[in-house]
Amino acid sequence: xxxxxxxxAVELRGVGKRFGDQEVLxxxxxxxxxxxxxxxxxxxxxxxxxxxxxxxxxxKPDWGSVFLNGKRIGVxxxxxxAVAMNDRELAAVRTRxxxxxxHFNLWPHMTVLGNVxxxxxxxxRRPRAQVIAEAERLLEKVGLADKRHVHPAYLSGGQMQRVAxxxxxxxxxxxxxxxxxxxxxxxxxxxxxxxVMQDLAQEGMTMIVVTHEMHxxxxxxxxxxxxxxxxxxxxxxxxxxxxxxxTERSRQFLERYSR
Amino acid sequence: MTLRMEVIWKExxxxxxxxxxxxxxxxxxxxxxxxxxxxxxxxxxxxxxNLRRGAAALVDAGRCVPFLLLTYIVYFGLxxxxxxxxxWTAALATLVLYNTAYMAEILRAGWAGLPPGQTQAARAxxxxxxxxxxxxxLPQVLIAVGPVIGNQLIQLIKDSAFLSIITVPELTxxxxxxxxxxxxxxxxxxxxxxxxxxxxxxxxxLVRRGERWAFLVRRGHA
Numbered sequence: 001x002x003x004x005x006x007x008x009a010v011e012l013r014g015v016g017k018r019f020g021d022q023e024v025l026x027x028x029x030x031x032x033x034x035x036x037x038x039x040x041x042x043x044x045x046x047x048x049x050x051x052x053x054x055x056x057x058x059x060k061p062d063w064g065s066v067f068l069n070g071k072r073i074g075v076x077x078x079x080x081x082a083v084a085m086n087d088r089e090l091a092a093v094r095t096r097x098x099x100x101x102x103h104f105n106l107w108p109h110m111t112v113l114g115n116v117x118x119x120x121x122x123x124x125r126r127p128r129a130q131v132i133a134e135a136e137r138l139l140e141k142v143g144l145a146d147k148r149h150v151h152p153a154y155l156s157g158g159q160m161q162r163v164a165x166x167x168x169x170x171x172x173x174x175x176x177x178x179x180x181x182x183x184x185x186x187x188x189x190x191x192x193x194x195x196v197m198q199d200l201a202q203e204g205m206t207m208i209v210v211t212h213e214m215h216x217x218x219x220x221x222x223x224x225x226x227x228x229x230x231x232x233x234x235x236x237x238x239x240x241x242x243x244x245x246x247t248e249r250s251r252q253f254l255e256r257y258s259r
Numbered sequence: 260m261t262l263r264m265e266v267i268w269k270e271x272x273x274x275x276x277x278x279x280x281x282x283x284x285x286x287x288x289x290x291x292x293x294x295x296x297x298x299x300x301x302x303x304x305x306x307x308x309n310l311r312r313g314a315a316a317l318v319d320a321g322r323c324v325p326f327l328l329l330t331y332i333v334y335f336g337l338x339x340x341x342x343x344x345x346x347w348t349a350a351l352a353t354l355v356l357y358n359t360a361y362m363a364e365i366l367r368a369g370w371a372g373l374p375p376g377q378t379q380a381a382r383a384x385x386x387x388x389x390x391x392x393x394x395x396x397l398p399q400v401l402i403a404v405g406p407v408i409g410n411q412l413i414q415l416i417k418d419s420a421f422l423s424i425i426t427v428p429e430l431t432x433x434x435x436x437x438x439x440x441x442x443x444x445x446x447x448x449x450x451x452x453x454x455x456x457x458x459x460x461x462x463x464x465l466v467r468r469g470e471r472w473a474f475l476v477r478r479g480h481a
Contacts, residue, residue, distance in 0.1 A: 119384040152478075
């Protein structure tokens, strides 16, 4: 896997997190280059979701730093040091990062179109007409143009998740985070969501995907990171990882999950 | 026993005026206390434990005073402290004071019942603070607790009968005035009861219509 040149879209330096006495992430270093799809694999409780949430500071890292396109986030430089960003500053940073959740987390009191246009109109304050036109294009892209005036209650899980992806894309994000996007879906609905994600990967969207879908990781990821007990066990190109895993732990993991 | 319903018909305007007063007093009190209750949400859901406990204690104190006693305090007690309110202001103030405590608690419970993913998504999409409450949290909370608010409104309407004690001409006061003038207690109080039933039945009907929205929100949380 050739090392790409230039500024990483995201860089984590020594990021760690503890909940009480338990260290759930230990000094993670990770770089994601623009256009890359990085899949984070690992058993339950390995810290995958926490790692993802540290990227947009939904979870505040206890150590280390996070850079988005070269700019440190979460803290702000002041003369003689740095202070933690306040809620408003963090919110502004988060508008540059799209996120898709395991349980979709659509806003049920809004229609599908309302969900997709909500933040671009009311947070980013982009022109309403332009946002709506773009949202309709995005809904078309995820195959749900005909559902735009429907409330989430009337959608299947797969449809909800595709709306959630359109909602994240409508922010025109520099980076998309996926937190186990297919884990809450009935098996027959997983494919439609993965297909959308695969298209995005091919179009060069920068994505970090926490997933248990080995086939997706193999087909769509530029790189794979295996996390175990809060540490990176192996980081490799997708093909290398699946064909020639370097560590015993990776081989063990692949044996258990690749079927 | 012969019912003298013609007296009730003759005094219909007085009953109508009483009903109208009950409706506007309770309606206005509901709107005001809902807004005030929403203001309590910040402190009640605060990460600061002292602020949270203080607000909760205030809300509990409000909920645990009998409405009649609160009316006495506001109308008869406050003048001793130099605060003299006319009966209308005292009536509205008492209703609002009493009901705000309930609204705050109802809204807090509604918010606590919201899946945490809703706030997480709001934060992830750039919301924070008041805008997040207004656009994402509060609409869902209001829809979810709509039926409870409807019940509380019915409770408030029934409690408002106590306002006749401080001579506010609401429905119960009107019924009492008619019965004592014509000596028709059964007819007069029956008429008032029927009007309360009609009013509360209407609220029940609205609540049931609102349940469709509550369903939308519950199912949409997936």
